[in-house]
Amino acid sequence: MKTDTAHHYWAEEWARAEGAGKWEHPEPEVMAYAETLAPGARVLDLGAGVGRHALALARQGFAVAALDAAPEGIAELTRITAAEGLTIDARVGMMTELPFADASFDHVLSWNVIYHGDETVLRAAIGEIARVLKPGGRFMGTMLSARRVPVELAKAAGREISRNTWVFEGPGDKIHPHYFCSGRDLLELFSAFEVCRLEDREHDTPGSWHWHLVLERL
Numbered sequence: 001m002k003t004d005t006a007h008h009y010w011a012e013e014w015a016r017a018e019g020a021g022k023w024e025h026p027e028p029e030v031m032a033y034a035e036t037l038a039p040g041a042r043v044l045d046l047g048a049g050v051g052r053h054a055l056a057l058a059r060q061g062f063a064v065a066a067l068d069a070a071p072e073g074i075a076e077l078t079r080i081t082a083a084e085g086l087t088i089d090a091r092v093g094m095m096t097e098l099p100f101a102d103a104s105f106d107h108v109l110s111w112n113v114i115y116h117g118d119e120t121v122l123r124a125a126i127g128e129i130a131r132v133l134k135p136g137g138r139f140m141g142t143m144l145s146a147r148r149v150p151v152e153l154a155k156a157a158g159r160e161i162s163r164n165t166w167v168f169e170g171p172g173d174k175i176h177p178h179y180f181c182s183g184r185d186l187l188e189l190f191s192a193f194e195v196c197r198l199e200d201r202e203h204d205t206p207g208s209w210h211w212h213l214v215l216e217r218l
Contacts, residue, residue: 006176007069047113051077151207
């Protein structure tokens with residue numbers, strides 16, 4: 001069973017992008033992190049969508065690459081890049097097979113992306129992140145917290161299709177498989193990294209628990 005399918009949902013969302021949605025504006029946390037990066041650092045925005053972070057980073061002078069599985073998102077990112085005269089290496093591709101050489105990046109950013117799939121998909125994506133990062137390079141990302149599962153079950157019927165991997169009925173992308181993990185699971189998954197920052201906290205709504213992490217490639 002193929003589980004890395006959520007990009008089909010997001011392709012429809014990106015096709016409707018009009019500049020006003022929350023997914024079209026960079027996260028303050030990401031922009032604060034960008035202030036700590038060396039000038040001209042090479043950064044991969046993995047799961048870039050319509051480019052909210054890739055564009056913001058490129059405007060600040062970083063060497064940015066962007067990848068998303070939804071062509072609609074990359075098309076919109078490419079359009080804005082051309083209109084603003086920016087340079088971004090924007091590509092369509094899957095997070096489990098990154099089209100970049102080993103040790104290509106100083107930083108990889110993946111905000112609300114790599115948990116779209118089962119554990120096999122997630123481990124492949126993490127392996128690819130580790131591969132394209134330089135030793136000592138950093139990964140900034142988010143993961144779904146296991147404490148969110150009861151919250152989702154209170155809203156809609158759901159089932160665990162494999163270890164830590166759930167699908168839920170109703171609108172939104174959670175009809176596609178999502179991986180929810182504990183802190184113990186997370187540390188094991190990212191065993192090739194040293195923890196710089198790790199926090200489990202809510203996003204915009206009560207119960208929207210996500211792990212926020214900054215990790216360094218060993």
